[in-house]
Amino acid sequence: MKFLTTNFVRCPIKACDSSPDSFPLKFQDTTLIQEEQDFNPQFIAAMLERLDWPAVVSVASDLGNNSLPSLKPENISWEDQENSQLLKDLHTLLLETKIVEGKMVCRNCHHIFYIKESIANFLLPPHLAS
């Protein structure tokens, strides 16, 4: 699972829908790999607007990276040469960093979802299925 996706997944359990704690999930015991991807500055800039920056920072610290700035970089245009280094760094973080193994825990219901071979398992046991 790409780091980018961690900024969007939430707990699928119906009871957690209305709880703000169901996002972001807490990541534990993770194994990461770096995988090279094509660099697409336009996509990164577009996604940057959509990212929930506090969630990015908190997931990054779950994964052992505490060096992110606490404020979201604003008004980034992908055509601007000045930003190319920033966008490249974001690209490395968001698209090239992958979680291969690990656990995701919902902060509201404490249900554990497992990631195996980079596939996250969101199947629910029958009593939690809506």
Place this chain on the structure above:
Amino acid sequence: MSRPEQIAPPEVFYNDSESFKYTNNSRVMKIQAQMTDRSLELLNLNNTSDLFLIDVGCGSGLSGEILTERGFQWVGLDISPSMLANGLDKEVEGDLFLSDIGNGIPFRAGTFDAGISISAIQWLCNADSSNADPKKRLLRFFNTLYSSLKRGGKFVAQFYPANDNQIEQITSSAKTAGFQGGIIVDDPESKKNKKHYLVLTAGVSERQINLKGVTIEQKNENSKLKSKSKRQVETRKEYINRKKELMTKRGKKVANDSKFTARKRRPKF
């Protein structure tokens, strides 16, 4: 025509051998590719590569590979582990999730620009276990899908309805969830090549759905049929009152209406 939905639940039906067959069958691949292309045509996305898409029921990523070719980033959901394993073997670009769409799409609000789904949502119409209610599962699916799309987001799903009832079920759930849209039928004359596409928008979109070459059919309900279906839903009381009215019209003697008309006689009477 064989219907896998009637054989077993999807996670059971698409076991290792069935997924392998499906993924490596050139005919299946060709049809899937055509349907994906058609869905993308209907979506009418602008050709920039900054869009984030969801593929519902991605399977082994046959449709996902086409999304990657077009330069889209995508996330895929499927319930069959074997299908996803085949996808992993093919090293598809998108992130794969093992998830039951009837339990909801596990993404926060406004995540995706658009979504596609190829030959998947008809599975939702089946109750595969005693505690599964297709109506609730459909509604849960469309509700969470609606919220995971951004405003103006579009969703096109190709599906194989078993009958008209399923079409009605699916469209009405989608409308209850807040979507606008309808069904497009390609090749309606052909029994074999007929394809149904559910086309939905969440709110008003800047770029409309591409409806080129589509003729819009007005539903003309037969009045005779209407009264027939009306009769099916009428209550016992309505039935008795209707019959009484008819009999008075014919000049028969009928008991006076009272508050006890059409009430059940209790055993104690």
